[in-house]
Amino acid sequence: MIKILKEVFQLYIDRSDFFLEILLQHMAICGIAIVIASIIGILLGIIISEFKKTTSPVLSLVNFIYTIPSIALLGFFIPISGIGDKTAIIALAIYALLPMVRSTYTGIETIDPAVIESAKGMGSTDYQILYKIKLPLATTVILSGLRNMVVMTIALGGIASFIGAGGLGVAIYRGITTNNAALTVAGSLLIAVLALVVDLIIGTIEKFIKRKWKLN
Known part of the structure; x- marks a missing residue:
C-alpha cells in the first residue's frame, strides 16, 4: 500500500499538467450538472409544496429515476445526446434531482404553520x-440536501469517462x-479530496447561516 501511495504522489509530480487538466474538466462537468439540478430541483420542490396534487407524481418520478443505476442512466442518453461531456452533464443533473426536490419540499413543509x-x-x-418567509426558513434544510447532492455528483462524475467524457x-x-x-488510485484520491473540500465549504456556509438565524 505504501509503495502504491509513493507511486501515486510521484505521478502527481511527473504528470501534474495531466491531472490539473482532468481535475478542471471534472469540476466543470460536475459544476454545470450541480447548477442545473439545483435550479430545477428547487423549483420542483417549491411547486410540489405549493400545489399538493403534484407532490405524489413528482416525488414518485424522481424516486424512480434515483433507483436506476448511474451507469445505465449514462448509457440511456448516449443515443440521444451522443458520447462525451454533454451526456454526462445531463445524466448527472437528472440523477441529482431527488436530493434537491426532497430537501426543498421538506424544508418548506416543516415550517411552523403559525408563522x-x-x-x-x-x-x-x-x-x-414564499420569498420572504418560506424559502429563508427552509434554507438550512435545502443546503443540507445540496451538500449531499454535491458530494454524490462529484463521486458519480468519476464514471463519466466510461462514456467518453x-x-x-x-x-x-x-x-x-x-x-x-x-x-487508478491517483484519480480516485483526487475525487475524494475534491468532494471533501466542497463538502467542507458548503458545511461552513450552512453553519454560518444557522448561527445568523440564532442571533436574529
Missing part, C-alpha cells in the same frame, strides 16, 4: 410569504484498462 398564518394575517401575498474518471479508466493501480 404562515401570522404572515397572511398581516396581509402578505402568497409570493411574499472528461474528468478524473479518465485516470481511473486508464488505470483499470492498463492494469495501473497507481493511476
Whole structure:
C-alpha cells in the first residue's frame, strides 16, 4: 500500500499538467450538472409544496429515476445526446434531482404553520410569504440536501469517462484498462479530496447561516 501511495504522489509530480487538466474538466462537468439540478430541483420542490396534487407524481418520478443505476442512466442518453461531456452533464443533473426536490419540499413543509398564518394575517401575498418567509426558513434544510447532492455528483462524475467524457474518471479508466493501480488510485484520491473540500465549504456556509438565524 505504501509503495502504491509513493507511486501515486510521484505521478502527481511527473504528470501534474495531466491531472490539473482532468481535475478542471471534472469540476466543470460536475459544476454545470450541480447548477442545473439545483435550479430545477428547487423549483420542483417549491411547486410540489405549493400545489399538493403534484407532490405524489413528482416525488414518485424522481424516486424512480434515483433507483436506476448511474451507469445505465449514462448509457440511456448516449443515443440521444451522443458520447462525451454533454451526456454526462445531463445524466448527472437528472440523477441529482431527488436530493434537491426532497430537501426543498421538506424544508418548506416543516415550517411552523403559525408563522404562515401570522404572515397572511398581516396581509402578505402568497409570493411574499414564499420569498420572504418560506424559502429563508427552509434554507438550512435545502443546503443540507445540496451538500449531499454535491458530494454524490462529484463521486458519480468519476464514471463519466466510461462514456467518453472528461474528468478524473479518465485516470481511473486508464488505470483499470492498463492494469495501473497507481493511476487508478491517483484519480480516485483526487475525487475524494475534491468532494471533501466542497463538502467542507458548503458545511461552513450552512453553519454560518444557522448561527445568523440564532442571533436574529
